[in-house]
Amino acid sequence: MTFRVIGRVAVNVFKESVRDKVLYNLVVFAVLLIAASFLIGQLTAGQDVKIIKDLGLAAISIFGLLIAVFIGIGLVWKEVEKRSIYVILSKPIRRHEFVLGKYAGLVLTLTVNVVVMTAAFYGVLAVMHWKTDPAIRAAWSVSALDPHLLVAVLLILVELMLVTGIALFFSTFSSPFLSAVLTLGLWVIGHFNADLRNFDQVLASKPAIWLARGLYYVLPNFSAFDVKAQAVYGLPVAPGYVAFTSAYGVLYLAFVLGAAVTVFARRDFK
Numbered sequence: 493m494t495f496r497v498i499g500r501v502a503v504n505v506f507k508e509s510v511r512d513k514v515l516y517n518l519v520v521f522a523v524l525l526i527a528a529s530f531l532i533g534q535l536t537a538g539q540d541v542k543i544i545k546d547l548g549l550a551a552i553s554i555f556g557l558l559i560a561v562f563i564g565i566g567l568v569w570k571e572v573e574k575r576s577i578y579v580i581l582s583k584p585i586r587r588h589e590f591v592l593g594k595y596a597g598l599v600l601t602l603t604v605n606v607v608v609m610t611a612a613f614y615g616v617l618a619v620m621h622w623k624t625d626p627a628i629r630a631a632w633s634v635s636a637l638d639p640h641l642l643v644a645v646l647l648i649l650v651e652l653m654l655v656t657g658i659a660l661f662f663s664t665f666s667s668p669f670l671s672a673v674l675t676l677g678l679w680v681i682g683h684f685n686a687d688l689r690n691f692d693q694v695l696a697s698k699p700a701i702w703l704a705r706g707l708y709y710v711l712p713n714f715s716a717f718d719v720k721a722q723a724v725y726g727l728p729v730a731p732g733y734v735a736f737t738s739a740y741g742v743l744y745l746a747f748v749l750g751a752a753v754t755v756f757a758r759r760d761f762k
Contacts, residue, residue, distance in 0.1 A: 497585050501593020502600060509563060509601040523612045525551040541634075542724055544620065548613040549644055549720045556606055556652045557679065563601070564659030565671035567594040568756065588753040595660050595749060599653055606652070610645050634726030643734060644723035650741040651717035655679060657745045658712070661752040665759070682714030712744055 525547065568591070617637055658678055662671035685708055716737050719729050 494586075494589055497589045498593040498596055501585070501590060502596035505567065505594055505597020506600045506604075509598065523609065525555075527612070527616055541617075541620065544616060545638075545641065545724045546720065548616065549641070549648070549723065552606060552609045552613065552645060553648050553651075553720070555609065556602060556648060557655060559602055559605055560598070560652045560656040561659050561672055561675050561679075564598055564656045565663045565668045565675065567598060567660055568663045569668050569671070587757045591660070591664070591753050591756050592749065595657060595752075598656050598660070602652055602656060603649065606645065606649050610642075613641075638723070638726060640726065640729070641723045643729050644720050647717040647719055647734065647737060650738050651714055654712060654714075654741050654745050654748070657748040657752070661748050661755070664752050664756040678712060679714060682712045683718070684715070685711055685713045686715055713740070716740065 528547075614637065621635070621637055655675065659671060659675045662674050666674070721727075722729050
């Protein structure tokens with residue numbers, strides 16, 4: 493019964509997200525940016541393929557982040573603000589089913605949009621591949637349609653799933669503005685998380701060093717999911733690294749969702 497209820501909530505969230513104009517605007521803008529990267533690449537002789545790949549992956553990452561944050565922060569808050577939460581919880585649905593269903597629906601929406609942006613990305617690369625002289629293509633170090641780019645997209649999706657969970661967690665107890673600030677703040681810090689481990693090289697204070705080291709292990713390490721540079725230059729990413737990083741993301745996500753369910757279960761809506 494639990495999975496059936498979660499599935500129904502997820503489908504409703506997906507339908508609501510698809511009807512959201514902001515969602516469409518983000519996807520269209522991302523697709524346009526990927527197409528624009530093709531035009532920009534034409535201005536740089538010999539580096540056009542790398543520029544298109546770099547901008548394309550960056551577009552998928554950034555606009556996926558915007559979708560995850562600015563829709564994720566309103567999933568729970570919107571129901572509370574409209575007082576529809578009372579109607580929902582009066583039905584045969586448990587609070588953890590409500591939270592997990594909301595999350596599953598947004599992840600479904602996010603996955604569909606990442607797939608659309610990736611298809612547009614490869615479409616631009618395919619056009620360039622077909623329009624380029626075979627002699628010039630032979631000089632490329634990596635094919636324009638390199639399937640290894642999908643590894644970078646996969647890790648981007650895992651990262652976005654974790655960001656979505658964090659946004660949902662903050663939305664269970666704070667306003668949309670504060671949730672957005674906290675989520676984006678963690679995302680930025682997470683991409684510089686490795687610097688916290690090396691604070692002993694710039695600080696002499698033992699407590700500060702211990703605090704930085706503790707934050708390094710507690711805060712999400714989003715930099716681990718960033719393999720865009722390797723994908724663009726055709727450098728191999730070990731399958732073990734992909735598996736380990738994905739497992740790290742899933743475990744951290746399980747902790748975040750558990751915290752979100754706990755907080756929401758203890759909220760008093762009376």
